[in-house]
Amino acid sequence: MSFWNVYLSLRYQFKKDSMEKTKRKVLLFGLIWIVTYLVCLLIVKKVLLPKWAGFSLALIPAFTFAIFIYQYIKKISSMDEVEIRIQFEAVVWGFSLALLLPMILGSLSLVITWNNKTGVIYL
Numbered sequence: 001m002s003f004w005n006v007y008l009s010l011r012y013q014f015k016k017d018s019m020e021k022t023k024r025k026v027l028l029f030g031l032i033w034i035v036t037y038l039v040c041l042l043i044v045k046k047v048l049l050p051k052w053a054g055f056s057l058a059l060i061p062a063f064t065f066a067i068f069i070y071q072y073i074k075k076i077s078s079m080d081e082v083e084i085r086i087q088f089e090a091v092v093w094g095f096s097l098a099l100l101l102p103m104i105l106g107s108l109s110l111v112i113t114w115n116n117k118t119g120v121i122y123l
Helices: 003-046 051-076 082-109
Strands: 113-115 120-122
Touching: 003 051, 003 082, 051 082
Parallel strands: none
Antiparallel strands: 113 120
16 A cells, blocks of 8 residues: 555544544534423423522523534534535524524523513513
């Protein structure tokens, strides 16, 4: 085998190993987000908390979701094709933000009361 063949095979193996690590990392952060979301949702619904604690607890899943999406975008951005990468990043950002908004609003609706007549938020 020539030096070039050895180099290419090592490079391919390194990239394959790196993609497996990234895949496991994305799955781990996805699992952390789901568990965090469910635990916070149960606590806010079942435990009587002060408003500030409920508000803070309702926002925690947003941070874990943001980390999960960051890792997922990092995984997609490692693709080779420039056009595919641009398209996937746009889809991922749009889909992520579309999921994040209802999640935050749903969590906050358990803690905050909105008065539609006056437009005032009550904590």
